[in-house]
Amino acid sequence: MSLLEADQLFKVFGRRPEQAVERLRSGATRDELREDGSTAAVVDACFEVGEGEIFVIMGLSGSGKSTLLRMLNGLSRPTAGRVLFDGQELTALPPKELRTVRSHRISMVFQHFALFPHRSVLENAGYGLEQQGVSREEQDRRATEALDLVGLSQWKDSWPDELSGGMQQRVGLARALATDADLLLMDESFSALDPLIRREMQEQLLQLQQQLRKSIVFITHDLNEAMRLGDRIAVMRDGRIVQQGTPAEIVLSPADDYVAAFVEDVDRDRVLGRSAVRPAGEVPSPPQRDGTSERKAVNRG
Numbered sequence: 001m002s003l004l005e006a007d008q009l010f011k012v013f014g015r016r017p018e019q020a021v022e023r024l025r026s027g028a029t030r031d032e033l034r035e036d037g038s039t040a041a042v043v044d045a046c047f048e049v050g051e052g053e054i055f056v057i058m059g060l061s062g063s064g065k066s067t068l069l070r071m072l073n074g075l076s077r078p079t080a081g082r083v084l085f086d087g088q089e090l091t092a093l094p095p096k097e098l099r100t101v102r103s104h105r106i107s108m109v110f111q112h113f114a115l116f117p118h119r120s121v122l123e124n125a126g127y128g129l130e131q132q133g134v135s136r137e138e139q140d141r142r143a144t145e146a147l148d149l150v151g152l153s154q155w156k157d158s159w160p161d162e163l164s165g166g167m168q169q170r171v172g173l174a175r176a177l178a179t180d181a182d183l184l185l186m187d188e189s190f191s192a193l194d195p196l197i198r199r200e201m202q203e204q205l206l207q208l209q210q211q212l213r214k215s216i217v218f219i220t221h222d223l224n225e226a227m228r229l230g231d232r233i234a235v236m237r238d239g240r241i242v243q244q245g246t247p248a249e250i251v252l253s254p255a256d257d258y259v260a261a262f263v264e265d266v267d268r269d270r271v272l273g274r275s276a277v278r279p280a281g282e283v284p285s286p287p288q289r290d291g292t293s294e295r296k297a298v299n300r301g
């Protein structure tokens with residue numbers, strides 16, 4: 001069953017956006033619209049995300065991924081089309097109800113972690129619960145459980161800048177998991193990490209997913225990451241989804257030359273025989289409170 005559905009979504013920036021949508025429906029190209037001062041950021045996006053599925057939206061910079069994601073959580077109103085979340089039309093909800101859905105049922109994990117430097121790891125992990133108005137005691141209990149899931153409960157009294165980039169992103173993930181949201185929206189969540197750490201985070205996400213079975217929309221510009229994580233992948237180009245399917249479908253039957261060129265260098269054997277998940281890397285022990293630990297730079301991007 002699908003938890004999330006994008007139904008003919010359009011987002012046009014600039015003058016007379018509704019007219020621009022009509023023109024796009026009649027076959028106008030993005031370039032033609034641009035000549036008139038409009039940007040067609042998302043054009044006729046249709047897809048469904050099932051319960052327990054990782055759905056990856058992959059495309060180069062400017063292809064419309066972030067704009068699409070912002071429509072999925074109601075932060076940006078579509079110019080046309082609907083977003084359905086658990087059967088409810090998100091795009092038609094009054095602002096107060098939309099905020100409730102957003103704070104209780106949808107969580108975001110950002111590229112630059114978005115941790116508060118003056119809050120402890122535990123307080124950061126509990127932030128979404130605080131926003132929901134949950135009692136402090138329950139916040140701490142559930143945040144500790146979520147930190148446990150990502151292997152960081154020993155670090156709960158530390159400050160974000162005592163953690164490496166990968167560990168900070170684990171806190172970001174714990175914050176999203178603590179709210180027990182049904183849908184996780186992950187916007188280039190691992191793109192700021194070093195390649196090895198990034199790989200570890202991908203593996204940890206896959207491991208957690210085996211246990212938690214969330215619905216996840218994961219945005220990336222990295223094809224290998226898309227292939228590794230996605231149960232299904234939507235490939236975007238110039239605002240349009242040019243193909244969606246499983247990694248194997250995309251590798252074996254690319255919809256056009258653009259997708260074919262994209263997947264040319266992919267390791268087919270690995271994609272077709274998708275290897276089992278390896279254990280995530282070890283997390284080091286917390287620093288001593290006497291300040292002897294090496295303090296690592298916070299990525300506040």
Ligand SMILES: Nc1ncnc2c1ncn2[C@@H]1O[C@H](COP(=O)(O)OP(=O)(O)OP(=O)(O)O)[C@@H](O)[C@H]1O
Binds near residue numbers: 041062
């Ligand atoms: N608020 C805005 N006003 C005008 N144009 C916008 C706005 N937001 C995005 N765009 C344009 O819409 C198009 C899609 O942008 P978007 O940021 O969604 O792409 P993206 O795939 O997420 O790229 P990136 O990976 O670089 O963030 C781009 O041409 C961008 O310049």
